Amino acid sequence: MTSPAADATACDLTIAIGGLQLAMPVMGAAGCAGFGQELARLGLLESFGAIVTPSLRARSGATAHRARLVESPSGIVLPTDWPSIGADSLQPANLPWEGTGIPVIASLLGNTSGDLAAAAHGLRHRTHMRGVRAVEVNLAVPNAANNGVPFAHDAFAATKAVAGVRGELPREVPVLAKLAADVTDVVEIARGCVKSGAEGIVVTAPLRAVSLRGLSPDLPPTATGLSGPALLPVTLRAVWDLRAAILTGRLGSVAIIAVGGIDSPEAAAHAISAGATAVQLGSALVHDPGSGATVSRGLGEQCRLHGASSIRDLVGAAHHA
């Protein structure tokens, strides 16, 4: 069996997202890859360029509902604001990603821009950014200061939230803004995030959804999202629009990271050719924790198939076809 690392010698899979250099364009998505220890136990961590942590809040605390996963055809529906450890409970001497050796992207969550900034502040001071190579701001959650409209649905709120997080972090740590594709114009939201200092745009977060059991909501309707392979065409649309906006100059130069429905080398190659620099695997890891190896290895094959010596040659290729 060929390891992804061996493939990398044949096809250069290294990528850069702002100042973040990764050996592989495949990441584990927030909430689906643990803190890296779980994949390390299975011997599957080396297939990833980075792991995005479960979303951290400023403070630990229970939510009003339990994190629960409901299946839908080719998808999973789950709460988008499930409980996680808070940055305040991170133990500096025993960080949850300690010893994995994998680049870590810390995902932050909050229900106001102040909460998000506080989470960034807590992360910086509790970890001294040890092992943290970048920060992802989860903007697809309800904004309590705007009647529960997600940050990702409002350019002003997204801009403010990213600026708050950016201001709390060292300049050398790239900030990635995680947006949702179920908006009228994802480019407009991304423009605000880039102006606030985001060096990467991650699309798409779970799309807003409702799950019913009998005649009642099965999960809290205010914070429920759909993930899974059903999202792939929507993800490709959002990546396509962002890349097209960069090419026309409407959006400044920014790395695009595709997430949502990526579960195979072919899907990853499609996302990259639509304009993504890297991909994140989410629900694919729930179904098969080995899908990281499958996608990483398969991307090397895709490079060879398309006569590219580097995965970077495929980024946005579909726009020139």
Add this chain to the structure above:
Amino acid sequence: MRGTAELIATRRAGSFQHLTFVAPGVGESARAGHLVSFAVGGPTSSLLARRTLPLRAVTASGTYGGTVEVVVEGGRDDGTRWLADLRVHDEVQIIAPLGRPFPLSQEPVPCVVVGVDAATAPLIWLATQLRDRACPVELVVAGSDDQHLFGVVEARRITGGVSVVTPDADGLDRPLAAAVEAAVRRSEAAVVYGAGRAARMAAVSTAAMAGGAVPQVCIVEDMPCGTGLCATCALPLVGKDAQVHTVRTCTEGPVVRGDRVVWDQYLAGLR
């Protein structure tokens, strides 16, 4: 082991299907209480969540080079129905062994072993191990109805002390708790081992504690990844620091101290 397992035997057992797969490498390290996680629906499946079940038994080597057995309730959902409908020579992706197994007493202390529905499956294995350590064992086999009783005959082969429990007019919890309390009293048990859905294990834990026994329960609820990645099988547990911590049933469980689970909070979240 993470890989492909081939089904070599399938047989009906009441409402359940008893499946045996060839899975080399599992039997050497698996213990009673460990889990096996299945990707269901085949390679083109639209079902993303895995089905994670307690192992019924394993063999380390033999004609087929190592096997694992599980008991599936086919009527539970589409994924378990797909598993129950597998035919001999069909292949399925598995990960095993997973989780934390039943801790076995170092001393030959009296034990009560309680299984409910399909979750009775691993307890025959456990009871055999306890008996081999000279622990006096009483078994309580419970089912939601007659068709959901599993392993009664096997249980009687292991020990003479077998109680069979089915629901009364108010449900299963009351007769189950009564049977556990009586067994604990009779045997002066130090440990009650249980396996079943969370609500049943709450009743078993309460009954065990009432008799002064330590409850070690295997909670069999949905574990969509089986590997701890998705964290949707969260279980509130009181730690040694007396604080409530959220643990994952599939990795820090499925066997936990029943007296440490915050049952009210947990059961409310399952509804």
